[in-house]
Amino acid sequence: MSILDAAADVLRCFGPDRLELTVTDVVALRGAPKSSTSRLLRAMRDAGLLETVGDSKRYRPGILLFELGQSYRAGSTLVARAHDVVSGIVDRVGHTGYVSVRDGLDVMGLTYVAGRNVLRVGTPVGRRLPLTASATGRTLLARLEDHEVRALFPGALPQPSPRAPRTLDDLIARLDGVRRTGFAESDGEANPGVGALASAVGDPETGEAVSLCITYPQSTVTVAERRQIIDGLLDGARSIATIMGDVRCAALQTASRPRTPQDA
Amino acid sequence: MSILDAAADVLRCFGPDRLELTVTDVVALRGAPKSSTSRLLRAMRDAGLLETVGDSKRYRPGILLFELGQSYRAGSTLVARAHDVVSGIVDRVGHTGYVSVRDGLDVMGLTYVAGRNVLRVGTPVGRRLPLTASATGRTLLARLEDHEVRALFPGALPQPSPRAPRTLDDLIARLDGVRRTGFAESDGEANPGVGALASAVGDPETGEAVSLCITYPQSTVTVAERRQIIDGLLDGARSIATIMGDVRCAALQTASRPRTPQDA
DNA sequence: TTCAAAGTTCCGAATAATGGAACTGCGGTT
DNA sequence: AACCGCAGTTCCATTATTCGGAACTTTGAA
Structure with a gap:
């Protein structure tokens, strides 16, 4: 294993719940000898990948990584366009929106637009959601062929919530719905009460x-609003798809005018 | 030079203007042999530090770095508190605010709160501003001893704008003003027309x-608003300083009630 | 098809990484 | 004060990686 892999491995030890790590933490998490770990963390600090908190002992990701994280977003014009569309919908309906991408078996929030409404959904930026148990995840899965989806889940489906699809066939059926209607809906799956x-x-x-997404507390959304959000998402996705030449965009399957509200 | 330093060096080649890089780009930027560079970029990709765009050829920072950048912010309760304070001021005055930290001779935006006003200042998150030629930079410099400030600038001062301090003595005088009044002001220094x-x-x-900062187009800010912003910043900084036990906070030097508006 | 530029692979030489053991530094305890 | 245990660091010979020049392959344009 190259030291680069080891370094990346160390970086993966950090997370929302593990914001700072000591040498022994990393030893426990990776199982590598502590001499190597001690040297590695110091080398990473000297290189600027990590910082030591205060004088010493505890490490956290360096500002270099923060800076690069920013350019990750900026690097994608697709993300920028999607963000603009979501932003427009948020302006109209007042609910919170965000843009996310697939990473492995998760979906990760990239950008966030806070809504005007008092009841707001917290920022999902940098957060992971299960791919199968989120509207956003299923829209991304729906872009794959069924056999690709099956290949992603060789074992049982993760079941983070009772309302999430239970079996692969269940999931595939819902993905088919997404492909037909152009959108996906989550009904308090990832977070109770949040649609x-x-x-x-x-x-x-x-x-x-x-994936372009609008979230809201389920208690506060009206039927008309739901319709408005769906239209906004589909129109937005369609316009981006046209610009980019994305023929696989599910929203394109949907005629621009009439649409039957149908679960997806 | 360890491969870690080389890798960090490569990461530093990315920036707002250089979102994607090829092997030859990196060769040109770092002067390293192209065989080494080719291998290095691939190793970094295999480790997950970089991604290749589309099928190949161009590299950009990986999603791992984005994820870590998020926890950089989340790791600091100081940043969170500062963000809350700025957020409150933005709610009251409608102008844009942000929180930033020093990194070397620059200041870097960490969080951003968009104002309500039509004329908004764009997001500075992940952007660098010169330390000496920004209000935010000078508040951070003012926390250092004069000799530490002098040590930071062995040569001539960067002069990104005609309104920025020209000489070291000039700068030190202004830092003294910051220490007395508790705040710093920028008068179209970093961006023309932006205070x-x-x-x-x-x-x-x-x-x-x-540093807690509120920015605004200079044309739209009234005297009363300016006063309100300063009070908000000073009160906020003072309350955080009290919680954290920061005796060096310049805002503490200022009495809670009367204050003479004075450049800093 | 040909050509130049960009990227990759190969090689021995040079360098850096490895992990066990010994060492240091720091609290807390007897 | 001396002792202990824990976290972290340094040392060392061994081992494995990395290095850069040159040769090779791929790419894209003419």
Whole structure:
């Protein structure tokens, strides 16, 4: 194993729940000898990948990584366009929106637009959601072929919530719904009481795909608003798909005018 | 030079203007042999530090770095507190605010709160501003001893704008003003037509320090608003300083009631 | 098809990484 | 004060990686 892999491995030890790590923490998490770990962490600090908190002992990701994280977002015009669309919908309906991408079996929030409403859904930026149990995740899965989806889940489906799809066949059926209607809906799956509507677009050039999502406390959303959100998402996804030449965009399957509200 | 330093060096080649890089780009930027560079970039990709765009050729920072960048912010309760304070001021005055930290001779935006006003200042998150030519930078410099400031600038001062301090003595005089009044003001320095007010606090425990800043188009700010912003910043900085036990906070020097508006 | 530029692979030489053991520094305890 | 235990660091010979020049392959344009 190269020291680079080891370094990346160390970086992966950090997370929302592990913001700072000591040498022994990393030893416990990775099982590497402590001499190597001690040297590695110091080398990473000297290189600027990590910082020591205060004088010493505890390490955390360096500001260099923060800076690069920013350019990760900026690097994608697809993300920027999606963000603009979501932003417009948020302005109209007042609910919170965000843009996210698939990473492995999770979906990760990239950008966030706070709504005007008093009851707001917290920022999902940098947070992971299970791919199968979120509207946003299913819109991204719906862009894959069924056999690709099956290949992603060789074992049992993760079951983070009772309302999430239980079996692979269950999931595939819902993905089919997403492909027909152009959007996906979550009904308090990832967070109880929180609903979400989402639609995905991709850039065939680079292969990247993002999901546009609006979330809201389920108690506060009206039927008319739901309709408005769906229309906004579909129109937005469609316009981006047209610009980028994304033929796989599910929203394109949907005629621009009439649409039957149908679970997806 | 260890491969870790080389890798960090490569990461530093990315920036707002250089979102994607090829092997030859990196060769040109770092002067390293292209065989080594080719291998290095691939190793970094295999480790997950970089991603290749589309199928190949161009590299950009990986999602791992984005994720870590998020926890950089979340790791600091000081940043969170500062963000809350700034957020409150933004709610009251409608202008844009942000929280930033010093990194070398620059100041870097960490969080951003968009104002309600039509004329908004764009997001500075992940952006660098020169330390000497920004309100935010000078509040952070004012926390250092004069000799430490002199040590930071062995050569001539960077002169990004005609309104920025020209000489070291000039700068030190202004820092003294910051220490007395508790805040710093920028008068179209970093961006023409854009004013800013800032105040800094630190956490003596960890040694980290952040600057709270409100920016606005100079044409739209009234005298009363300016007063309101300054009061908000000073009160906020003072309350955080009290919680954290930061005796060096310049805002503490200022009595809670009367204050003479004075450039800083 | 040809060509130049960009990228990759190969190689021995040079360098850096490894992990066990010994060492240091720091609290807390007897 | 001396002792203990824990976290972290340093040392060392061994081992494995990395290095950069040159040769090779791929790419994209003419």
